[in-house]
Amino acid sequence: MPQGFVYILGSDTGTLYIGVTSDLSKRVLEHKRGDGSEFTTEYGCHRLLHYELFDDMQAAIDREKSLKGKSRQKKLDLIQTTNPEFKDLAETWGWPAIGPKQNMKDTDCAIEGWVYPTSEMRTRKREELLARRLRRDPSLRSG
Numbered sequence: 001m002p003q004g005f006v007y008i009l010g011s012d013t014g015t016l017y018i019g020v021t022s023d024l025s026k027r028v029l030e031h032k033r034g035d036g037s038e039f040t041t042e043y044g045c046h047r048l049l050h051y052e053l054f055d056d057m058q059a060a061i062d063r064e065k066s067l068k069g070k071s072r073q074k075k076l077d078l079i080q081t082t083n084p085e086f087k088d089l090a091e092t093w094g095w096p097a098i099g100p101k102q103n104m105k106d107t108d109c110a111i112e113g114w115v116y117p118t119s120e121m122r123t124r125k126r127e128e129l130l131a132r133r134l135r136r137d138p139s140l141r142s143g
Contacts, residue, residue, distance in 0.1 A: 004060025006067065007051040008079060010086065011044040016075055020064040024051060028090045034125030041125050048090035050079045 005024040009017040009031055017040050021027035030036040032046045040046065054060040067075065083089060 002057055004054045004057035005051050006054070006060050006063045008049050008067070008075065009040060009045040010047045010049045010079075012047075013044065015043040015045055016049075016072065017043070017045040018064055018067050018075075020057075020060050022057060025090070025093055029093060032090070034122055038129055041122075041129050044122060044126070046122065047086075047088040049083055049086055049088070051089070 002022045004020055004022055005027075006018065006020050007024060007028065009019070009028075017037075019027065019037075027036065028048050031040045034041045034046075052060075052063060054063065067078075070078075079086065
């Protein structure tokens with residue numbers, strides 16, 4: 001069985017998301033683009049705050065279930081042990097290293113087709129998601 005990762009993403013407003021994957025960098029970049037899941041897109045969970053590597057996927061799935069059952073405070077305590085400043089651990093993933101006088105506009109992206117999502121792009125994704133939900137269930141419209 002392949003190795004697995006459990007990861008915790010956070011939004012700028014404090015919402016947490018826990019997931020599991022066999023390819024952490026690919027999955028995190030999907031979340032950052034707004035292609036990860038409806039939840040992370042809707043709530044803006046795009047900052048990687050914590051991750052753990054497991055030798056097999058089943059162990060990662062078991063850990064994900066365990067973490068999802070813990071209180072919010074226990075999740076925050078776990079993040080704080082390895083990332084006390086709650087920084088985005090994947091902030092530069094997908095970008096090439098550049099020199100001190102270079103600009104990102106002067107370089108090609110390390111992952112072909114990758115565009116670092118702006119807040120406008122994430123907002124547009126959330127709006128598209130909401131519009132889809134409203135089309136499926138018109139009773140959600142406020143009136």
